[in-house]
Amino acid sequence: MSMANRQQQLLAARRSATAIIGMGKTGQSVANYLLHRGISCEAFDEHAVELPASMQIQLHIGQLDADTLSQFERIIVSPGISWNHAALAAAREHGVPVHGDLELFEEHYQGDLIAITGTNGKTTTVSLIDTMLDTLAGGIEAGGNIGMPMLDLIADGDEPQRVVLELSSFQLERANPIHPRWAALLNVQPDHADMHENSDAYKAAKLRLFAGQGDGDKAMLPANGEWNALADDLRGRGVYVRRFGIGDSQELDAGVQQNDDGSWAVFWHHYEVAEFVTSSELPLQGQHQHLNLAVAAQAAADFGVSASVIRQSLTSFRGLPHRMQSLGLVAGREWFDDSKATNPDAARAALSAFHHVIWICGGLRKGLDVSVLKDAVTNHVEQMFIIGNDPKPYAELAYTAGVPASFVKTMDQAVKQAAHAQAGLPVLLSPAAASQDQFRDYVERGRVYAAEVKALEPKP
Known part of the structure; x- marks a missing residue:
């Protein structure tokens, strides 16, 4: 076969194949997922990496080439790769869809999705939601930025009934609007200035979490006025909006409240009844951490976890390594x-x-x-x-x-x-x-x- 014919065959094969950019933990998860489903793919990384011997995939090491990437049907990019990389920008201009692993997950997962984003506190909140909802029939699995890559949760075809995902701004900006049944924005603080064009782009990436929500879904937002317009927009789409923060349990759905004696308590609502745990009962220190606990408690209550289980979980949760x-x-x-x-x-x-x-x-x-x-x-x-x-x-x-x-x-x-x-x-x-x-x-x-x-x- 002539060189020209081999090149034509390669181009034809790539038109129905996926390019995976970045072969760390997420990239390998994507490759395993695609290969398991018989989807042709090739791997690219600008740094030297070593893949497991069992992973039969062509690996390209070196600077990303826009012309090569533009030959593929789609491109899946790992979170650590800049979304504004020149080769990726050129591929998008050529009409090649460029996404992250969240896009693949959303395309195939059919269960109840809980999604948490924010600059700080995501892992603590997701871990506690995972602990509390695991007491329900069918349990729950946690993934995304925490623990297992999200595609590994559905790789074997045995789909969990519920999934809670910790989602970064990088993951959210690289997917079409997802549809979480329950979603929370914990906070948006200056961060990742090196990976986003500006602070507005960072905030916009976070808010993509809610873009696909609609009638019957729940959204948890901070109580400060910055998020009132988003709350109104979500309510207009039929989303049940909850608010959390430091304040009165009669005005907020969840948060931290100061009692008449000067002490503090974490609260959430079980149906319409406010539930409280005094801060002195909580092993985890810091008001910012207690707000995370309140959000997790409200998520658990909304999915039917009993108030006694939530209270026991909060008073026994000692936090995560390297977080206070x-x-x-x-x-x-x-x-x-x-x-x-x-x-x-x-x-x-x-x-x-x-x-x-x-x-x-x-x-x-x-x-x-x-x-x-x-x-x-x-x-x-x-x-x-x-x-x-x-x-x-x-x-x-x-x-x-x-x-x-x-x-x-x-x-x-x-x-x-x-x-x-x-x-x-x-x-x-x-x-x-x-x-x-x-x-x-x-x-x-x-x-x-x-x-x-x-x-x-x-x-x-």
Whole structure:
């Protein structure tokens, strides 16, 4: 067969094939899903990757080529690949559909979909919904940004009755409007400035969560006025809109309420009756975390989970690793791991959970402005220890907030010096930054922190 004929055959095969861009965890999940269904596909990655031996797929390593990608019937892009990559933009201009794995999931899943998005708090909320709804007949599976890639949940054809998905802005912008039966927006804070065109594009990606909802669906929105227009639009489509926040249980569906005696309580509504759990009963600390619990409780109630099961779940839920996780009492003080706080708003919420705290911060800022933390630092931070390769903005923050700060660069030095800070005060790692300047990810950063804290314990 001549070279020209082979080229023609290749082009003909690609017209009915899928190109998968990025062969990490999500890309491999997409490949497995397509191959299991006999759908022809090829894999592309700009970095050297090694696929499982069992995955029989052609792999192209190197710079993405627009002409090559434009030969395919469709393109599925992993979340870590920029949506504005020149090769992808050119393929879209050629009329090739470009989507993410959420598009495939929505095309094939027929059960009840619960979807959660927001800048902060998604994983905690999804984990608790998963725990509570698993008590129902038929159970539930969790996926998306949490745990298992979403396509793995339906890969074997045994479709779960319910699925709860943690969805990022990247996943939402790469799919046609999905149709969740129950959807929640937790918050929208400045983040991912390096991956979205601007803050408006980031917000618009988040709000795509609700674009496909209609009559009989439920949507949970923050109570502040910024979301009133969206609430009105959803109600006009027949969506039952719930609101949550800090306020009165007679006015909000779920949230955190201050009692007459000054104490606080998490509340939600079971049918029309408000249910309460006092904050002192909750192992998880921080008002921002308690709002996540309230949202999860309302989701569970809306799907028929009993108030007693919800209450037991809330009072036994100790949180997730690296999210305001207590490491216990070591060297005369309590230590908290909030390594997941990769942006200023997450760190501000964590700092506000303390009266006074020793703060370990710093890392890869992703272009975010840490000066917005001034009031939180002034009111809650006794001393700062700055790590990472970009200390100047944190040092300037400390100066304007009137808080003493030391640039210690590395985690081991931060922990050692924090152990000798003002006696008895807790220590909080809540970096307000990503981790990749010094660590693989926030998980490794949290593990290193925990190991350094453990090393302070006296040797037997």
